[in-house]
Amino acid sequence: MNIFVILKRTFDTEEKISINNGKISEDSAEFIINPYDEYAVEEAIVLRDQHGGEVTVVTVGSEEAEKELRTALAMGADKAVLISNEDLDSQDQFTTSSILATYFKEQEFDLILGGNVAIDNGTGQVGPRLAELLNIPYVTTITSIKIDGSTVSIDRDVEGDVEKIETSLPLLVTAQQGLNEPRYPSLPGIMKAKKKPLETLELDDLDIDEDDVEAKTKTVEVFLPPKKDAGKILSGEIASQVKELVSLLRTEAKVI
Amino acid sequence: MGKKVLVLAEVRDGELRNVSYEAIRAAKEIASDGEIVAAIVGAGVQSLAEPLIHYGADRVLVAEDEKLKNYTSDGYFQALLQIVDAEKPEGIVFGHTALGKDLSPRLAARLQAGLVSDITSLEKVGENVVFTRPIYSGKAFEKKTITDGIVFVTVRPNNIQPLEKDENRSGEVTPFSVEIKDLRTIVKEVVRKASTGVDLSEAKIIVSGGRGVKSAEGFKPLQELADVLSAAVGASRGACDANYCDYSLQIGQTGKVVTPDLYIACGISGAIQHLAGMSNSKVIVAINKDPEASIFQVADYGIVGDLFEVVPLLTEEFKKVLVKS
Numbered sequence: 001m002n003i004f005v006i007l008k009r010t011f012d013t014e015e016k017i018s019i020n021n022g023k024i025s026e027d028s029a030e031f032i033i034n035p036y037d038e039y040a041v042e043e044a045i046v047l048r049d050q051h052g053g054e055v056t057v058v059t060v061g062s063e064e065a066e067k068e069l070r071t072a073l074a075m076g077a078d079k080a081v082l083i084s085n086e087d088l089d090s091q092d093q094f095t096t097s098s099i100l101a102t103y104f105k106e107q108e109f110d111l112i113l114g115g116n117v118a119i120d121n122g123t124g125q126v127g128p129r130l131a132e133l134l135n136i137p138y139v140t141t142i143t144s145i146k147i148d149g150s151t152v153s154i155d156r157d158v159e160g161d162v163e164k165i166e167t168s169l170p171l172l173v174t175a176q177q178g179l180n181e182p183r184y185p186s187l188p189g190i191m192k193a194k195k196k197p198l199e200t201l202e203l204d205d206l207d208i209d210e211d212d213v214e215a216k217t218k219t220v221e222v223f224l225p226p227k228k229d230a231g232k233i234l235s236g237e238i239a240s241q242v243k244e245l246v247s248l249l250r251t252e253a254k255v256i
Numbered sequence: 257m258g259k260k261v262l263v264l265a266e267v268r269d270g271e272l273r274n275v276s277y278e279a280i281r282a283a284k285e286i287a288s289d290g291e292i293v294a295a296i297v298g299a300g301v302q303s304l305a306e307p308l309i310h311y312g313a314d315r316v317l318v319a320e321d322e323k324l325k326n327y328t329s330d331g332y333f334q335a336l337l338q339i340v341d342a343e344k345p346e347g348i349v350f351g352h353t354a355l356g357k358d359l360s361p362r363l364a365a366r367l368q369a370g371l372v373s374d375i376t377s378l379e380k381v382g383e384n385v386v387f388t389r390p391i392y393s394g395k396a397f398e399k400k401t402i403t404d405g406i407v408f409v410t411v412r413p414n415n416i417q418p419l420e421k422d423e424n425r426s427g428e429v430t431p432f433s434v435e436i437k438d439l440r441t442i443v444k445e446v447v448r449k450a451s452t453g454v455d456l457s458e459a460k461i462i463v464s465g466g467r468g469v470k471s472a473e474g475f476k477p478l479q480e481l482a483d484v485l486s487a488a489v490g491a492s493r494g495a496c497d498a499n500y501c502d503y504s505l506q507i508g509q510t511g512k513v514v515t516p517d518l519y520i521a522c523g524i525s526g527a528i529q530h531l532a533g534m535s536n537s538k539v540i541v542a543i544n545k546d547p548e549a550s551i552f553q554v555a556d557y558g559i560v561g562d563l564f565e566v567v568p569l570l571t572e573e574f575k576k577v578l579v580k581s
């Protein structure tokens with residue numbers, strides 16, 4: 001089976017966020033594989049081990065994304081592709097999915113896995129957009145996938161309810177937490193990853209004209225939420241704290 | 257010049273979700289003086305159309321087909337595409353719900369449109385509409401515009417105030433006949449979870465429990481508090497993973513994103529993935545025995561203490577004062 005994972009390098013949002021020159025500051029920021037994409041990588045490896053074939057991880061990003069691709073290779077993926085976005089002035093979900101679609105139209109694929117949402121920009125658009133551009137079915141926020149021949153059985157999380165879905169390959173799915181527990185790269189895995197193929201493609205290599213993938217949306221401002229006043233931590237006897245809280249919620253916060 | 261804007265109304269358990277009215281309000285801003293056309297898609301949904309007019313839609317299209325009974329991306333996409341082809345809207349608004357998240361990117365891709373997802377507010381700036389949305393797990397916000405083509409957005413539930421309901425408003429409700437071809441994904445079964453009562457994403461008050469409640473039994477005092485406040489009960493991932501409650505109660509990045517007026521977090525530490533789902537709440541109360549817990553950093557009011565002592569006292573106190581008023 002030809003299995004692909006679309007993977008995004010993201011800012012670790014557990015870190016402190018600050019703004020510099022109207023942009024989220026990337027100095028001293030930690031970057032990681034988007035957590036939901038880690039589930040996708042893990043599932044891809046498990047499915048390959050069951051059904052045979054190859055796992056290719058693909059990202060659209062800067063040179064630095066090589067680090068996250070190597071991590072995926074160290075987990076057990078076979079090949080990686082970095083499509084460089086350095087020639088782009090603007091990039092939104094339209095851009096990213098159009099570039100990925102151009103790449104995939106030249107590939108033979110059975111299954112594409114992605115994350116259900118990127119934790120930094122957080123739109124969840126790229127997976128479904130890509131599936132539409134490739135004219136294949138997709139299922140988002142999956143928590144289980146079983147493949148039997150060309151029949152695919154999926155559990156999909158819908159706001160806590162579970163949909164049991166049947167569909168077929170070729171297919172795109174996006175991972176929800178609960179799909180699996182991603183493995184940590186092992187030391188031998190890390191050593192092997194250094195020798196695994198990692199191909200870098202420029203937009204030219206894909207015959208993409210920047211104007212054709214120009215972003216349809218524009219970010220005009222980025223800002224931090226107004227600093228909340230430090231909350232009131234109540235003190236005294238618990239019973240009197242409770243009385244005070246109820247009174248504050250009624251008279252000060254006016255929410256009850 | 258006004259724009260024609262299409263709103264997808266969403267039905268759940270035979271009722272319209274509030275986010276449908278919020279979407280109409282957003283559409284109104286985008287449309288200026290243009291027309292708001294609401295669409296309802298499903299089977300047996302005709303009778304739900306009227307309130308959409310009362311909340312500001314000018315017309316309602318009802319697209320019914322047995323194949324649209326359960327949501328599938330393929331079925332709804334075909335219906336929406338046929339509606340868009342017929343109506344040629346210049347704007348489209350969906351709710352940012354499981355359904356809206358799944359469907360909107362596909363429609364945007366087909367229409368070669370930009371899509372601003374998960375907006376919490378919008379404002380007119382000259383000719384443009386500027387949309388605000390949370391990014392970085394809610395730690396920051398961005399303002400976006402759509403520079404080219406259809407203006408397509410999804411609205412986060414419970415953030416945009418619907419228009420006043422006006423039962424005297426009238427408008428046409430017309431069937432829209434759709435032709436639904438084969439579905440490539442088939443929903444065999446939907447396993448509904450126990451979540452009863454208030455839809456978490458629409459709740460005004462939420463009492464939420466974490467691993468600190470220690471057992472399924474431990475949710476009882478929270479439920480009692482919720483009953484007194486007519487609130488919904490929510491949970492952290494920690495509580496769901498430990499089997500204290502069902503995943504349908506989960507709040508956060510993986511679970512539901514909520515924006516109630518009041519969020520009472522009991523025995524929840526305040527991990528970023530949890531905060532991503534609730535930090536926009538108007539007022540946050542934290543009850544936790546660890547004074548260092550990060551939940552206190554986002555809380556407006558905090559009580560450091562044992563939730564099993566604090567929560568029942570709160571319930572009693574609310575009972576007292578709410579009876580009086």
Ligand SMILES: Cc1cc2nc3c(=O)[nH]c(=O)nc-3n(C[C@H](O)[C@H](O)[C@H](O)COP(=O)(O)OP(=O)(O)OC[C@H]3O[C@@H](n4cnc5c(N)ncnc54)[C@H](O)[C@@H]3O)c2cc1C
Pocket residue numbers: 006007008009034036037058059060061062085089090091092093094095096097113114115116117118119120121122123124125126127219
């Ligand atoms: C000037 C500028 C520069 C930017 N540079 C970058 C950049 O270097 N890299 C970048 O990713 N974004 C960049 N962006 C942001 C870009 O607009 C979005 O982050 C990106 O298109 C994905 O959208 P999202 O974050 O909403 O992802 P979502 O749609 O939420 O992502 C869902 C899933 O899609 C897949 N996916 C998302 N993005 C990618 C990707 N780039 N490659 C492969 N799979 C992906 C993953 O599986 C992910 O889990 C830039 C934006 C601007 C304005």
Ligand SMILES: Cc1cc2nc3c(=O)[nH]c(=O)nc-3n(C[C@H](O)[C@H](O)[C@H](O)COP(=O)(O)OP(=O)(O)OC[C@H]3O[C@@H](n4cnc5c(N)ncnc54)[C@H](O)[C@@H]3O)c2cc1C
Pocket residue numbers: 035036177465466467468469491492493494495506507508509510511512522523524525526527528529530533543544545546549561562563564
């Ligand atoms: C990709 C990803 C997605 C995730 N998505 C989500 C999500 O959507 N939602 C979510 O919630 N989490 C999510 N998580 C998990 C998150 O990181 C935390 O593990 C989780 O939120 C912790 O739950 P908790 O606060 O209930 O448990 P804990 O962190 O164990 O906290 C329990 C708290 O209870 C307090 N406590 C204990 N006993 C008492 C008592 N008697 N009285 C008062 N206080 C008491 C303790 O002091 C502690 O602060 C996600 C994680 C990942 C990696």
